[in-house]
Amino acid sequence: MTEDMAVWLYAVTPEPAPAGLTELTGVLGAPVRVVRASGLAAVVSSVSRAEVGEEPLRRNLEDLDWLAATATGHDAVVGAVTSSATAVPVRIATVYHGDDRVRDVLTEHRTAFAATVDLLAGRTEWGVKAYAASNHSDESADVPGDAPAGTSGGAPGDVPGDAPGSGAPGGGQRSGTAYLLRRRAQLRARETADHLAARDADRVHTELGSLAVAVRRHPPQHSRLTGTRANMVLNAAYLVDDARAEHFATAVTELDARGPLLHLYLTGPWPPYSFSRIAEVTT
Known part of the structure; x- marks a missing residue:
């Protein structure tokens, strides 16, 4: 991944990741892929920093049309993941600098992710x-x-309040x-x-x-x-x-x-x- 790209996170699920994720299209038309570490799979897309860097993202989140389209793309991917596996959904606009940072998050917080997966399993x-x-x-x-x-x-x-015809x-x-x-x-x-x-x-x-x-x-x-x-x-x-x-x-x-x-x-x-x-x- 090049320096002008960032990583947009949709959800985290235990391995093995659900099949067919790489056939999905995510936010801003970006393909969906998987980053793996510590028995967990992060469902992500690579997106341009020109769109989701700190300042551009702040500006775009105030653009209702951009926000609506992006939220729709994000929710579509999250819905596809959670419908086929127990997954921890991530709110819109969770962005990392690169895959290595995503792997660090999966490894550092695997206990919290595992506990959340246990809570969500078989529940809606x-x-x-x-x-x-x-x-x-x-x-x-x-x-x-x-x-x-x-x-x-x-x-x-x-x-x-006046009597009819009183002319009061x-x-x-x-x-x-x-x-x-x-x-x-x-x-x-x-x-x-x-x-x-x-x-x-x-x-x-x-x-x-x-x-x-x-x-x-x-x-x-x-x-x-x-x-x-x-x-x-x-x-x-x-x-x-x-x-x-x-x-x-x-x-x-x-x-x-x-x-x-x-x-x-x-x-x-x-x-x-x-x-x-x-x-x-x-x-």
Whole structure:
């Protein structure tokens, strides 16, 4: 490998490496290959330092198009490896100077890799996201009760809070005050709903965690990422024995149907990024 190339790491698996890896195409269109040491196989590609050197990589990671294409290529290789062998997946943009450094990592941390392989064998990562069922963005102004009691919303021009035909002066001011009071009540109701939903999410997480061999609770995602105005109150990963995967999925469905406070969504199966314990060995 020439000096202008670096090594992009996808995953680590025990020897023998799965067949067919060298037929895959990885990030930036680079062929996939294997670096071996200490009974372990690192699945890698050689990529240009012009793309993944320290400064270029920092710049490229801020380019959403580059990031999306690269993440797709990375995940495709990781998915191919983990579907055919127990493997430790590595997060995107784990780059080394050369094959010798990759071999050093495999040798220095073979005990940690072996322990992780033992943890992941015969198990799959599943994700569960929970949203507060009645929670919406504070930008929403429409709430039940906006229409004056005893009406069906009123005719155009009716002033909320004024008796029909009263012509009472100051109606606009009273209308504004009534709106602010309703708005305040709405926000208080949302705060209460958030609290109750978060408490229910803790209970759901505990119950689902009892069905998994390991759990990771990630920070909830902002609505800008989820594409919904509902408030996410649980974003968790569960490492589940493959033999219990159907039971786990059924439990999510039952918990979703049990109470009105949350909507639950099961995602996966995923490569077990949340349980790879790779951060300690990829510095």
